[in-house]
Amino acid sequence: MNPQSDPRLSAIGAQQGYPNGAFAMKTETPEPQRVLRESELPALDGLAKTQRAELIRRGQYPAPVRISERRKVWLAHEIADWQSARISVRDTKGTL
Incomplete structure (x- = not known):
């Protein structure tokens, strides 16, 4: 199906701000995630x-991502989320 010849697709393209109502697939490259070494x-x-390692085993710390046979890394946003959770526990005087 040719997007240029289908009026339904042209209308969708126009609604989404494509020039002349041309419809195109949006291909977004995901932003690389910051990784941390051990x-x-x-x-x-x-x-x-x-x-x-003990906290990881218990599920209380983010698990690493293996990027090769001998290298593992942690996602920075997961470590930041873990820090935020610990701060929230402290601030609400809860327990882990």
Whole structure:
């Protein structure tokens, strides 16, 4: 189906702001996510490697992403979310 010859698609294209009502698929490249190496984590979480591993095992810390056989990284936004959750617990005087 040719988008230029189909009036329904041309109308959709015009509604979405495409020039001359031309309809085109929006192809957005996802923004790369910031990753953190294990050596960067102590400055952010204050935990030793073994403490972090235990929290991961319990599901209380973000799990790493394996990017190769010997390398794992953490997503920065997940670490930030974890920090925010810990701060919320503190501020509401809750327990972990």
